[in-house]
Amino acid sequence: TDVRETLDYQTFGRAVRELAQTIADDGYEPDLVLSIARGGVFVAGGLAYALDCKNIHLVNVEFYTGVGTTLEMPVMLAPVPAAIDFTDKKVLITDDVADTGKTLRLVHDFCLDHVAEVRSAVIYEKSHSLVKCEYVWKRTDDWIEFPWSTEGPVVKREGQVLDA
Numbered sequence: 061t062d063v064r065e066t067l068d069y070q071t072f073g074r075a076v077r078e079l080a081q082t083i084a085d086d087g088y089e090p091d092l093v094l095s096i097a098r099g100g101v102f103v104a105g106g107l108a109y110a111l112d113c114k115n116i117h118l119v120n121v122e123f124y125t126g127v128g129t130t131l132e133m134p135v136m137l138a139p140v141p142a143a144i145d146f147t148d149k150k151v152l153i154t155d156d157v158a159d160t161g162k163t164l165r166l167v168h169d170f171c172l173d174h175v176a177e178v179r180s181a182v183i184y185e186k187s188h189s190l191v192k193c194e195y196v197w198k199r200t201d202d203w204i205e206f207p208w209s210t211e212g213p214v215v216k217r218e219g220q221v222l223d224a
């Protein structure tokens with residue numbers, strides 16, 4: 061299908077506030093926010109402010125190569141946050157969307173071994189996602205256009221080597 065869900069920056073701002081309110085109403089008080097770069101970083105900043113949480117970390121995961129085209133499996137790129145002390149911490153993982161859910165599952169399972177409690181917050185969750193996030197702003201099965209990636213880069217960079 062070519063139906064798309066378009067999120068603009070203004071609606072994104074409202075979405076993050078509402079998502080934060082849902083988390084607060086649920087009584088979850090994360091010690092740290094772990095964002096999945098790059099989309100989850102936008103979500104993490106807003107949620108961390110709204111939830112008055114001062115610790116933000118990020119993990120780089122590469123999966124999508126284009127609209128609907130993916131690598132076989134998502135991969136965590138270096139530096140994997142092994143050095144961060146997650147022990148006894150309540151963690152909130154953030155991403156822009158749980159689509160297949162593979163990215164969130166990777167990070168969630170990584171956390172499980174290290175933390176006291178882990179929950180996930182996303183702006184969007186698709187119905188086929190194999191991870192069911194505790195906090196979701198909106199459900200859709202359309203391809204989503206996010207305000208930070210819709211227009212594409214302002215520069216052309218080829219052969220960029222990813223940290224791995």
Ligand code: 5GP
Pocket residue numbers: 096099100123124134155156157158159160161162163164202203204205206209
């Ligand atoms: P998943 O592992 O859940 O399939 O995908 C997670 C990541 O893929 C998201 O963080 C996002 O970067 C990208 N992605 C998945 N679905 C969409 C979509 O509908 N629109 C955009 N722009 N990115 C998507």
